[in-house]
Amino acid sequence: MAPSKKLNWHTTALHAVQGANLAGKTSLVTGGNSGLGVETVKALATAGSRVVLTSRSVEAGNKVAEQLRAEGVKGQIKVMQLDLADLASVKKFSKAYLAEERGPDLLILNAGVMACPQSYTKDGFEMQIGTNHFGHFALTQQLLPSMKALRRPARIVVVSSRAHEMGSIDIQDLHYRHRRYTAWGAYGQSKLANILFAKQLAKNLEGTNVKAFSLHPGVINTPLTRHVYGTGFAGWAVQNLVSIVGYPWLKSPAQGAATSITAAVSPDLESHSGVYLHDSQIKVPTKAAQDMDMAAELWKETERELAEAEKKLTS
Known part of the structure; x- marks a missing residue:
């Protein structure tokens, strides 16, 4: 049954x-x-969950936790540092988390970068797929054994985007070292990778207590769009103009986070692991996002590249 x-x-x-x-x-x-993440944390904590809020900046995370407490949110919120564009940070975080915690019951892969200028992570991955896909893939693999060990229903929610529709996977050149880089093309590739990851993950987890879902949150004017509008006063002005002109079709962060929450808690999705959601309903993504051969190939290539990066970390 659908939601x-x-x-x-x-x-x-x-x-x-x-x-x-x-x-x-x-x-x-x-x-x-930031953005959808704040509203996601707020909803989960309101429902009684103990929430681990990860942020590249602990200071920024603490400000959000304090803000939510001031608003009357009573659930416990713990802030931990995590930079998904740095595999050493992912490894350090996972080690610290697992030393004190179990699970988690709900893993919401919400962080991301969008349409940024061409750049690379500390491990040499193109920044968008490196953060949005590789960082989350590594984090999931490191936490998954503990999630399985809970022996109760657990979920992994991957925040993708409708931008996957303009993406394509070039398995031979995921990091734009040979083809021409475009900010939106790279973003689309990373969001398509998110859906394929969730689908392959769901397949791999069949028969276990862990389910996986992906989703499009909607079009939301959040700090994620900072590279789209530019910086300085001009960027600020354009962003505010978009907020006014686009009001009828722009969601608020609270509305955008609703689909993440639906994927995390809806009992109607328990038998639908692997589906893609939009507006809190099951939707059909593009044909490319349903290509399980590519999903398996991307999984294999991701594992290979992460293993190579791990060798460099320990050498």
Whole structure:
């Protein structure tokens, strides 16, 4: 059974989490210090979950935690440093997390970068696929054994985007070392990789307690768009103009986070692992996002490149 038709474009994260009792559960939200992440953390904590908020900046994460407490959110929020563009940081985080925690019950892969100028992570991956896909892939692999060991229902939620529709996977040149770089092409590739990762992950996890989902949150004016509008006063002016002109079709961060929350808590999705969601409903992504041969190939290549990067870290 699909999620209730009452959940739609207008649904907010707090609405989507109504009826869910997350007491005694732990949720981990990457990029929980900004935009959709803040609203995701707020909804999960409101439902009783203990939430681990990860951020590149602990200071920024602490400000959000303090803000939510000031708003009356009573759930426990723990801030931990994590930079998905640095595999050493991912490894350090996972080690610190697993030394004190179990699971998590809910792993929300929310952090990301969008349409940035060509650049590379500390490990030599193109920044967008390196952060959005490789960093989250590595984090998931390191936490997955603990999630399985919970022996109770657990979920992995991958925030993708409708931008996957303009993406294609070049398995021979994932990092734009030979083809011409375009910011949106690289973003589209990374978001397509997110969906293929979730689908292959769901397949790999068949018969276990862990389910996986991907989603498009909607078009939202958040700090993620900083590279789209530019910097300085001109960028600020354009961003505010877009907010005004685009009001009828732009979601608020609270509305954008609703689909992440639906994927995390809806009981109707328990038998639908691997599906893609939009507006809190199951949707069909592009043909490329349903290519399980490519999903398997991307998985294999990701594992290979991460293994090579790991060797460099330990050498």
